[in-house]
Amino acid sequence: xxxxxxxxxxxxxxxxxxxxxxxxxxxxxxxxxxxxxxxxxxxxxxxxxxxxxxxxxxxxxxxxxxxxxxxxxxxxxxxxxxxxxxxxxxxxxxxxxxxxxxxxxxxxxxxxx
Amino acid sequence: xxxxxxxxxxxxxxxxxxxxxxxxxxxxxxxxxxxxxxxxxxxxxxxxxxxxxxxxxxxxxxxxxxxxxxxxxxxxxxxxxxxxxxxxxxxxxxxxxxxxxxxxxxxxxxxxxxxxxxxxxxx
Numbered sequence: 001x002x003x004x005x006x007x008x009x010x011x012x013x014x015x016x017x018x019x020x021x022x023x024x025x026x027x028x029x030x031x032x033x034x035x036x037x038x039x040x041x042x043x044x045x046x047x048x049x050x051x052x053x054x055x056x057x058x059x060x061x062x063x064x065x066x067x068x069x070x071x072x073x074x075x076x077x078x079x080x081x082x083x084x085x086x087x088x089x090x091x092x093x094x095x096x097x098x099x100x101x102x103x104x105x106x107x108x109x110x111x112x113x
Numbered sequence: 114x115x116x117x118x119x120x121x122x123x124x125x126x127x128x129x130x131x132x133x134x135x136x137x138x139x140x141x142x143x144x145x146x147x148x149x150x151x152x153x154x155x156x157x158x159x160x161x162x163x164x165x166x167x168x169x170x171x172x173x174x175x176x177x178x179x180x181x182x183x184x185x186x187x188x189x190x191x192x193x194x195x196x197x198x199x200x201x202x203x204x205x206x207x208x209x210x211x212x213x214x215x216x217x218x219x220x221x222x223x224x225x226x227x228x229x230x231x232x233x234x235x236x
Binding site: 038040042044049050051052055061091093095097100101102103104105106107 | 150157158159160174176177210219221222223224225226227228229
């Protein structure tokens, strides 16, 4: 299994400041023939189902604000919120969809400082 | 607009069975894989399994924690997916989400989510 490890478990950031979440996979999720990383980021707000934010490690879904960005390749990935807004308070999960089972990371809770 | 609506959750005793349904609309249901993801109260996301489309043999893959106890099926004529859960354990208590991808060949990514149905296993 490709295990996903997120860090930190939680972070508190001031409004307008940058939030950075890390995700590490136990094996590479880079598909060499397509040069795509099979890595997604989800946002889950309280009482709501998760929402897909980013796929292919760095492609924002339609309607996702451009303050959200994904980067990385192979085994190390980052989700960055460039200027935290109040509505960004949520738990964020990474997931690899390269192999089966497509495991999720443990989640990172983002709060306002 | 893609919609996924789960139903069938409830309170069930350990060892008993329950069948969840996922009713889909807004897309060509038969062309896409359906995935189940669960979330225990206050915990993270756990992939349960998925069922492929007819084009890929309607085969299913399961998490180790449910393999042999849970069975997925689908009725493409009704746009409904099912999760049959047998020999339920207290650790199966969770909110169960039905999800699907927007890309036919990317079968395990969860682009669209339902609101979930709560399963509580308790005596």
